[in-house]
Amino acid sequence: MQKLTFASLLALAFAGLSHAAINDPCSANGTPGVCLTTTVCSSGGGTSRAGFCPNDPTNVQCCSKTCSTNGVCRFTSSCASGNTLTGLCPGPSTFRCCLPSSSACVPALNTATIDHIKSSEGFVPRPAPDPIGLPTVGYGHLCQTTGCAEVPYSFPLTTSTAHSLLISDLRTYQTCIARDINDSVRLNSNQFGALVSWAFNVGCTNTGSSTLIRRLNAGEAPNTVAAEELPKWNRAGGQVLPGLTARRAREVTLFRTASSTIVHPC
Template sequence: MKFTIAALASSLAVVSAYPITGTTVNCRSGPGTSYAVKKSYSLNDDVKISCQAAGTSVSGNNIWDKTQDGCYVADYYVRTGVNGYVTDKCDGSGSCAAPASNSATVDLIAKSEGFRASIYTDATGHATVGYGHLCTKSKCAEVPYSIPLSTANGKKLLASDMRKFETCITNMLNSKAVLNLNQYGALVSWSFNVGCGAAEGSQLIKRLNAGETVNTVLADELPKWVHGGGVVLPGLVTRRKNELALAKTSGSGAALPVKC
């Protein structure tokens, strides 16, 4: 059975847990430092975000995350992986949300990552489970499903993990980058593999933001991302070819820029 991100999202009650990055972080009654402190979180505590709101700027970030505890914590102290909204705004207006990946993208990432029901150590020494989920806690305790994972729960976990990369790709591209869902999916898969930080600083993103032809840029740049430990990895060569093939497949709807 094939899943789309949109279908899976409806089965997920909340956004995945994100770790706190400060030693002691106050959670307040409203989105700002003038509101009363309701509770505090400690370093590496996981919080689940129900919505986000604009408020007092903390080190240049004015987003505040409303947690399942019903209070607000500065997004600056929450490691969501992006400098932007990752869920709806608390006023109900919705954020300028990243598009959901299509089923072809989900299938490509799932195939590239492979499925492992039980926890294993990947090539870089990280505890991993499911479709390439990198565990953040001992024994993957942050995963909200029983392990060994079923394939259905593995897909749900993948959907949650992909949201970070959909958001970072959306946020790092400007209005000159006009992508359909297949081209967007190729970039989501690529960033899922190489990381948002590496993607954002890449020549690929710079060229797209300069308004160059999307498939020309992808054909030039994606094949460069095939190295690991200084050598060419056949698995990455195959993945880049599959991403490029997806990008060149016609028939998908518009993805970026987002119409807010």
């Protein structure tokens, strides 16, 4: 068995006195938190508790915060529901507002949005290639299996069954837009609907990492952001498509149409 030298024992002793990194997770009497300076914590609306970030300077303490409705700030990896909101917690981007599964709130879509999406997608009763060759059916349902076997309705679809399929499909995009936009951003029914139409067309991964969402979350004027950013999303397969240019223009119009119904945050 290898013996430890005096030097190695001394090194271990000093290692035990090293500081934990700021932004490391902590727990204050069972409440999840993150090690932050007290200044950063308080500026983000959090509460600092001493003694839970061992060996750190006195101004680095365990920062915790409640958020939204029945939510608590915690690292996304420990949020059991997976239902998180950004922009409500101090600290690193992975320290987010974690909501219980039962508290998930997804704003409803108004008739103007549904009509806009139907008009943009067009009605296809049987699976057929879209303008860039992807198999779709109904109002823009992208087939996931051969022959769109996952669709729970028989072909040819009627406008009624296609409507039901669309409403089911849109839930995913309502959820990701609501999730990615901070609660501090107020959107009316037309603004939210225009963003869902955009997400339905380009996908949640693209919208979630977009400059448009980042600018909204930074507090810029929504109508200005939409008018400047939506028209940029007019390419497919590397080519500008006139149909997408027209669709983005209609989404900007819908977004900027006044509505007294605020749906986000809900």
